[in-house]
Each structure stands twice: as C-alpha cells, then as structure tokens.
Amino acid sequence: MSTTSTNTDTAGAVETGATPVPRGRVIFASLVGTSIEFYDFYIYATAAISVFPLLFFPATSATGALLASLATFGVAFIARPVGSVLFGHYGDRTGRKATLLGSLLVMGIATVLIGLLPTYAQIGLWAPAMLAIMRFCQGLGLGGEWSGAALLATEYAEKGKRARAAMWPQLGAPIGFLFANGFFLLLTVWMGHDSTDPAHDGAFLTWGWRVPFLASAVIVALGVYVRVKLEETPVFARAVARGEKVKTPLKTVFRTSWRQLIQGTFIMLATYTLFYLFTTWILSYSIGAVENGFLGIPYQDFLVLQLIAILFFAAFVPVSGALADRFGRKPFLIVVTSLILIFGMTFNAFLSPDVMGTGEAANMGLMLVFLIIGMILMGLTFGVQSAILPELFPTNVRYTGSAIAYNFSSILGAAVAPFIAAWLASSYGVGWVGVYLGSMAVLTLLALFSTRETRDLDLDNVEDAAVSA
Template identity: 90%
Template sequence: MSTLSTTTDSGRPADPEHAPIPRSRIIFASLVGTSIEFYDFYIYATAAISVFPLLFFPSASATGALLASLATFGVAFVARPVGSVLFGHYGDRIGRKATLLGSLLTMGIATVLIGLLPTYSQIGLWAPAMLAIMRFGQGLGLGGEWSGAALLATEYAEKGKRARAAMWPQLGAPIGFLFANGFFLLLAVAMGHDSTDPAHDGAFLTWGWRVPFLASAVIVALGVYVRVKLEETPVFARAVARGEKVKTPLKAVFRTSWRQLIQGTFIMLATYTLFYLFTTWILSYSIGAVEDGFLGIGYQDFLVLQLLAILFFAAFVPVSGSLADRFGRKPFLIVVTALILVFGLTFNAFLSPDVMGTGDGANMGLMLVFLIIGMTLMGLTFGVQSAILPELFPTNVRYTGSAIAYNVSSILGAAVAPFIAAWLASSYGVGWVGVYLSAMALLTLLALFSTKETRDLDLDTLDDDARVAA
C-alpha cells in the first residue's frame, strides 16, 4: 500500500513523531466525510422540492408551497457561516481531526431527526418549525465540514500536486448527489410515486421519503470510524510546534486576512449559483405543473437525466485539479468562469417552454444536453476550489478563513439562488435565470482578477501580519 512520503508540500518532514500514513487513508477520509455531508444536504434539497411542499407547507397555490419550502432550504445557508466560525475556531485551535468528527456528527444527527419528524397534518405549525431547526443543524455541520476536509487534503499534499490532492473532497459533492437522488429515484419507482399527480396516502409520501434520512445514521457511523484513525495534518502540527496558534482565530483572520475573505467569498460565487440552479431550481422548474408555468416533466424521468449529468460533474473534478496544477489556479478559473458567463446567456434557447416543450412532449434530449453542459462546467469550477481557498490563508487561521469565505458565499450564491430563480422564471421568463447566473459569474471574474496566483505557495509560510497575530 502506498504511503504519504516523509515530506509534503514544502519539502519539510511530514511528521517526525508518526509513521507515514497510507495515502489511501487520507483520500478516503477526506472523501467519505464530504460524500456523507453532501448526501445529507441533498436529500433535503430533493425533499424540499418533491415532498416538503406537500407534507409540511400547505398553501393555496403550488408556487406558494414551493417557495415556503425553499425558504427553509435556505435556512441551512444562514447556519453555515455560524458553523464555519464555530468549527473554524476549534479547527485552528485544537486541530483538524477532532473538529472534522464534530462537524460530521452534527450534520448526521440533524439529518436522522428530520426522518423522524411528524408532518403538518399531525402537529400543525410545529412541523415546519422543527424542520427549519433541523435544517439549521445540517447547515451548522456542513459549515465546518468542507473546510476541514479540504485542509486535510491540501496540508498532506505533495509539492506540485496540491490541486490534484485537494480535488478528492470535492468529489464528495457529486457522489453525495448520486446517492441521495438515486435513493429517492429507487423509492419513487418502487412505490409508484408520480410527482405530477402525487398520492398523499401512498407509501412514498406516507413513510418512504423518510428512509434516506434515517439511512444516514449508518453511513455517518462509517465516516466517524474512518476519521477516528487519522493523525493531525503535518502542516498544522508544525505550526503548533513553532508556537503559531492564535487564541481567537476569528479576530485574527479579520485583522490579517480580510481581503482574502472577500476574494474567497466571491471566487466561490459563480460555482455556488451554478450548482444550486442545476440541482434544486431546475428540478422544481422541470417537474412543476404545466398550468403553473413549469415544464411538467415526470419526477422519475427528470431524476434519471440529472443522475446522468452528474456523472460529468464527477468526471471533470479530477480534470480540474490536474489543469489547475499545470496552468495555475487563477488563469484556469478565469477561463472556466467566462464560459459560465456565456452559458448563462443561452438559458432561453434551451429551457423556454416553446423550445423545450412540456409534459410528454418535452424534448428530453435537449434537457440532457443542457444539464450536461452545466454539470461539466460545475466540475471544472468546483474541483479547484478546495485548493485555492485554503491557499489564500496562513496556517494559523486557514480553517476559519477558508470556511468563512466558502460559507458566506453559500448565502450569496446558493441560499437565495433557487428562490431568486423561481421568482425570475415565473415573473419574467426562464431566460432571466441565465442572466442572473451570468451576473454572478461576472462578480467572480472580478474577484479572480484581484487575486495573486497561489499554485507555488508554501503552505508553511506566514506573512508578517499573521506572525503578529500568532
């Protein structure tokens, strides 16, 4: 079994007090956690479109119920910056390993409890209130998970291969999505659920939707087992040995790295907007009733298309890591973001009901092409984010800084994206959803032009401000 070499990143000893750690363990530990976390996150996203509007948010109109459900979907993104501060503090104070365990358990417990919640018909308004609380818990856990997994990968990476190593936790997103939506698809098929004519007394809406949430307990246990066996990352261990820990990482990161916080937040903006348009909003637009202005495609049929397209997302994540190591983070992301901007201007040509068709007459081939293009761009832009965001910050505030940037961006680019897109599509037409994506891509381009290239950065190096903060 291959092991990590005794030198990492800058060529310094990896960890003189511990034997080399098998590379497969680092890969698996960084991948399994994000896969579980994103699985938990996406089963809620899927249920927010197909289940919760019917069971937790009764409304006079389908659009009203959908918007209410999407509002609770957005609650997690408000919680994520809180989680980034909480888990970032402990990640920079006590280490990456223990903090990653805490974030995983927080997310997993909240997800399992969602599967046990009574519905609106059983306890009234307490049902959506409790759902919102559990969604907040999911966001809290994910707020600390991604940054820790990214640091686990980058701080163990070999010199010149950091983006390729950092892409492993990024694969958790498509893997989690495949498992979450694949699970829902299998249940819908097995239980005969039809989203265009849902049976409230059918097995799927009665109890079947709960199964993916409850199953999370098993895979969370697996993630905890894997992460318990980890050692602390060598970069963090060396920083501790040099006495570079800070007492209050939040205060230190705002004092020494506020520019990087702003840059990192907007670097992620187009990525977040693209992904949640293509996983959450597009589902609601595609399976919604034709009389309400949607496409009326069957839930099961559309999920098959999404699952096929997500394979392109997964395939292009490692491509992104390799290209970013070869050409640099900044030039590579500038090209990909420019492509996202142009793609946003084509939405009307793909998704207009006059072009796409509706119901049984919908052009499923055209929809698949649209989804594949979006998911390919998503893989290219997402794969390198776990390298560039940690590289913006010094070791003693890296967990906090990268987590805050990542999760504040989630509010600006993900929490509101499905809600804004649903409103734009119903009020002005689907083409304006693409304009919205292009505008977010333009902001990301401006952030990228303002940053320095970080490919050859030594992760062990602190600038003068960071040393003062230590």
Template identity: 70%
Template sequence: MSAASPAPYDPAAHSTPSQETVPRSRVVLASLIGTSIEFYDFYIYATAAVSVFPLIFFSGDDEAMTFLVSMATFGVAFIARPVGAVVFGHLGDRVGRKATLIGALLTMGLATFLIGLLPTYQQIGLWAPTMLAILRFCQGLGLGGEWSGAALLASEYAAEGKRARAAMWPQLGAPIGFLLANGLFLALVTAAGFDSTDPDPDGVFLTWVWRVPFLLSIIMVLVGLYVRFKLEETPVFQRALQQDERVKAPLGEVFRRNWWELLLGTFVMYATYVLFYLMTTWILSYAIGSTRIGLLGVDYADFLVLQLVGILFFAAFIPISGELADRFGRRPTLMVVTALMIVFGLAFGPWLDPTAMGTGEAMSTPRMVGFLIVGMILMGLTFGPMSAVLPELFPTNTRYTGSGIAYNMSSILGAALTPFIATWLVTEFDVAAVGWYLAAASTITLVALVLTPETRHADLSGVTSARERRADERR
C-alpha cells in the same frame, strides 16, 4: 518581513513522522467520505424540499407559494453555514483538524436522521415546519465546519506541485453524495409508484417511504466516524503546535489581518455556488413543476434519471480541473471557466424556454440532457480547484476559520438565495432571466479572480497570507 522572496515549500524539509507513516489512501478516504456523507445529507433535503415537503410540511391552496416557502427552508442551512464555519473553524485552528471534523460530521448526521422522524403538518400543525427549519439549521452548522476541514486535510498532506490534484478529493464528495441521495430517491419513488405530477397524499411514499433516505444516513455517519477516528493530525498543524503558532482568537485574527482574503475568497466562490444550485436544485424544480405556473411538468422519476446522467460529467471533470489548476495555475484555469459560465448563462433562454424544450411527455430529452451535461462539465471545472484555492489564501493558524468563512459566506450569496430567486424569476419573467442571473454572478466572480493572487506555489506551513506573500515577493 524579509525583503527576500520566500523559498519554495520543500515537503522533505518539513516532513513529520505522521506525514511519512499515514497512508495516502487513508487521507483520501477520510477527506472524501466525510464530504460524501455531508452532501448526501444535503441533497436528500434538497430533493425532498422540491418533491415532498411542500405537500406534507406546509399548508395552503396556493401551489406556487407553498413551493416558495419550502425553498426558503432549504435556504435556512446556508444562513447557518457561516456560523458553523466560525464555531468549527475556531476549534479547527485551536484544537486540531481531526477532532473538529468528527464534531462536524456528528452535527450534520444527527440532524439529518432526526428529520426522518419528524411528524407532518397534518399531525402537529405549525410545529412541524418549525422543527424542520431548526434541524435544517443544524444541517447547515455541520456542513459549515465540514468542507473547510476536509479541504485542509487533503491539501495539508499534499506534495508541492500536486496540491490541486490532492485537494480535489473532498470535492468529489459533492457528485458522489448527489448520486447516492438521488439514486436512492429514484429507487424509492419507482418502488412506491409515486407520481410527482399527481401526488397521492395518502400513498405510501408521502406517508413513510420518503423518510428512508434520512434514516439510512446514520449508517453512513458511523462509517465516517470510524474512518476519521483512525486518522492522525495533519503535519502542517502539528508544526504549528510545535512552533507555538496558534492564535487565541482565530476569528478576530482573520478579520484583522485577512479581511481582503475573506472578500476575495467569498466572491471567487460565488458563481460556483450559483451554478451549483441552478444545476441541482432549481433545474429539478423547473422541470417537475406544474405547467400551470410556467414550468415543464415532467415526471420526477423521469427527470431524475437525466440528472443522474449529468452528474457523472460533474464527477468526471473534477479530477481534470485539479490537473489543469496544477499545470496552468489557479487563476488562469478559473478565469477561462468563469468566462464560459457567462456564455452558458446567456444561452438559458433559447435552450430552456418551454416552447422550445417542450413540456410534460413532449419535453425534448436530447435537448435537456445536452443542457445538463454542459452545465455539469462547467460545474466540475469550477468546483474542483476551490478546495486548493481557498485554503491557500490563508496562513496556517487561521486557515480553517478563514477558508470556512469565505466558502460559507459565498453560500449565502450564491446558494441560499439561488433556488428562491431563480424560481421567482422564472414565474415572474421567464427562464432567460435565470440565465442572466448566472451571467451576472459569473461576471462578479471574474472580477474577483482578476484581483486574486496566484497561489499554486504557496507554502502552507507559513503564517503569512497570500496577499502578504505577494507583497514580500515584490520587495
């Protein structure tokens, strides 16, 4: 390694024909539409896991247990996501970003479509939840390869000094997918007259209407495929090809040279995932769950309207987070937001306790909307910069694999277990315990951020990691 500090990345000096000719709008659309579809697929499963699957895919008289088992199948995808990150990461670092993104989209989309065709427990018994779990695993495989590819697509085309703003586009797929999935569910629930507090097992919603969002996903997948087929390879990966910088085994290279970045990336993302699934999946289950097991007993459709309002703040603050991360740096921005997440977690008890919030029709709407807005603002601020931070930690020749593994390992720790643990905490203790869980996760992330180097000016065309670049700068 040279003892001199590396020169700042100059886009003009490293430009390629594809970088000059590919319209920025096409890059934005290709990175945004894929994650929107992926998160749409993911959210319709999450919503159905709370309101539909406990009733039609699982059997038993213990209401709390069937609910927990349904939440456990929701977590299956998070076990699959690191596997998807390894498989698609290898292809992304060896074959290219474009082809790998197409494969990830197909894997996720076909699994989602097939869920809409599954027979129920009443029709084929235990085969129904078994097939549901298998398809849920396939959903996780696809998402495991999707996010890192979309993040690289956006960041590797970005200009110096504007990378967080450019890389925030795939992050917007999360709130867009949520709005599409839950907006459609709300329309269907309303049209079918479904009452989550007193569900009719023979009603049209549980008989067939719930399948519609899963089946419609195939249309979105076809649109996404068209957009991605029109895309060219990123200029950064093209340079890696021209300079023969690819490695034969990206996974082995990542664990040999970038194990520290894997650890940092995993725990930098950890609290973001915990907050994400508390504010999207767990809060829905807490709100519409039966008062007999200590939950709020609110009608599903009524609460979903409030959640859709909150998600607008999530979407609005993602671009703001990109601006902040480019202006002040990744570490300072995320450290402040993570500290605020600790405070937010400590407020769960007084804010959400049923005696203060009210239950059923007596629930305080302003109080719940305030909680959702604050949580979603923090979600946007912490989620937005991640598509710049994680890729910047890794060199070009292992970036797809490294960022994907870090992102999806944190999904196991911070997302797969969160709805299940939070549901158990609130039924065994109280809602304040869920807030302490968020505060503890945020503290762990804050420590990881302290140990993480600032990557705002990292040269993405290089084959050195953030740690190696910082070591060079100190010599």
C-alpha cells in the same frame, strides 16, 4: 501509494513526531466525509421540492408551498457561516481531526431526526418549525465540514500536486448527489409515486420519503470510524510546534486577512450559484405543473437525466485539479468562469417551454445536453475551490478563513439562488435565470482579477505572503 508520497508523509512525521499516515487513508477520510455531508444535504434539497411542500407547508397555491419549502432550504445557508466560525475556531485551536468529527456528527444527527419528524397534518405549525431547526443544524455541520476536509487534503499534499490532492473532497458532491437522488429514484419507482399527481396516502408520502434520512445513520457511523483513525495534518502540527496557534482565530483572520476573505467569498460565488441552479432549482422548474408555467416532466424521467449529467460533474473534478496544477488557479478559473457567463446567456434557447416542450412532449435530449454542459462547467469550477480557498490563508487561521469565505459565499450564491431563480422564471421567463447566473459570474471574475496566483505558495510560509499582499 507512490515512493514520493511515502517520503513526504514520513518527513512530516519525523519533523512533528507524528505517526505517518498512508495517503490512501487521507484520501478516503476527506472523500467519505464530504460524500456523507452532501448526501445529507441533497436528500433535503430533493425533499424540499417533491415532499415538504405537500407534507409540511400547506398553502393556497402550489407555488406558495414551493417557495415556503425553498425558504427552509435557505435556512441552512444562514447557519453555515455560524458553523464556519464555530468549527473554524476549534479547527485552528485544537486541530483538524477532532473538529471534522464534530461537524460530521452534528450534520448526521440532524439528518436522522428529520426522518423522524411528524408532519403538519399531525402537529400543525410545529412541524415546519422543527424542520427549520433541523435544517439549521444541517447547515451548522456543513459549515465546518468542507473546510476541514479541504485542509485535510491540502495540508497532506505533495509539492506541485496540491490541486490534484484537494479535488478528492470535491468529489463528495457528485457522489453524495448520486446516492441521494438515486435513493429517491429507486423509492419513487418502487412505490409508484407520481410527482405530477402525488397521492398523499401513498406509501412514498406516508413513510417512504423518510428512509433516505434514516439511512444516513449508517454512513455517518462509517465516516466517524474512518476519521477516528486519522492523525493531525503535518502542516498544522508544525505550526503548533513553532508556537503559531492564535487564541482568537476569528479576530486574527479579520485583522490580517480581510482582503482574502472578500476575495474568497466572491471567487466561490459563480460556482455556488451554478451548483444550486442545477441541483435544486432546475428540478422544481422541470417537474412542476405545466399550468403553473413549468415543464411538467415526470420526476423519475428527469431524475434519470440528472443522474447521467452528474457523472460528467464527477469526471471533470479531477480534470480541474490537474489543469489548475499545470496552468495555475487564477488563469484556469478566469477561463471557466467566462464560459459560465456565456452559458448563462443560452438558458432561454434551451429551457423556454416553446423550445423545450412540456409534459410528454418535452425534448429530453435537449434537456440532457443542457444538464451535461452545466455539470461539466460545475466540475471544472468546483474541483479547484478546495485548493485556492485554503491557499489564501495562513496556517493558524486557515480553517477559519477558508470556512468563512466558503460559507459566506453560500449565502450570496446558494441560499437565495433557487428562490430567486424560481421567482425570475415565473415572473419574467427562464432566460432571466441565465442572466442572474451570468451576473454572478461577472462578480467572480472581478474577484479573480484582484487575486494573485497561489499555486506555488508554500503552505508553511503563506502567512508572510498573505500579510504582505
């Protein structure tokens, strides 16, 4: 830990009477929580493509079962704004630490219970109903998790290095993806599961798919242990000492910061759409049966490509933080979002079955290039979101404001993205999925152009700036 960071922590502690917290502990606490949350989220996303259509949603067609399963995937995004309001209220009223513990436990318990659910063959329609309820609870927990972790990182950050500090919880997304999908890959290889010809009585579909969900209990316990040892953030503690807490953060944020809520929601839109196209929809399109219009790539082969590409996602998250601190959030995101728009126009050139090939003849090298480009752009756009969204709001409603913007964007850009993309690809061709991504990028660009730069704002004084904007 550097001398500067030690001095910063100590200064905050002296002013608020709090015990100084080592920066390494702050980094680990913000990173471990989001890693767990995204792990839980991704194992559901993977199972929604490869497991749940077979075990929870019997239908007359494979496409119908897939769409039904993806619909429950979207249930969590309806829950996330509810979670943002609930956990945001307590995060702004009682503090960041206790709220972060609560969100982690809600998400973790729901995930473990999914691993214990009976299937449709065992209890009929109660199975998908219970799955949807647990998925709702997952979304509720994640609705409060991300904002709390982002605030933990930003409100402890050194001056001029806020985006670099804020990128740590963003690394939880690729880390969670690697653990979740790596786990599924190992299980399917070990149990000999073939996604193109699944055996309903095989070990993987009988019990193996449950293991990643149940294993969440162990890593949730680790996350709780780490977060119990945290102190309250110095920025929030100073706000409490100045008597700036509000009784109704939700009412206050809509009254004083409604413009920032709209801006933050659409700033995150292209990021969310890209994120879930490349972690959920692309899996269904790539491993689906050729006779249904998909590519028919074996699940294990495609998952290896995804795991390679996700390393580029992780590598470019810290690059994003450094560049956003150097050039500013707004100009940096305008450039990256413009590149996402251009990339969307290339989908047909990469993914068309005539170009890519299908089954054993699929061009795996071309697919890997496509995935890597998407994940590089994902790292660049995602890494800075945990800095710019909290910076839009004053301290006394920062948890609520950033959580609502982040999670309302999840409905517009993530909840429906796999569903819309699957429908577009099957009805009009895969090129229209890229057009869909490009249209979301245009909306994000409009939001960015309407937003002023936040890099040099003092988080202790951002309230005046936000109100006068």
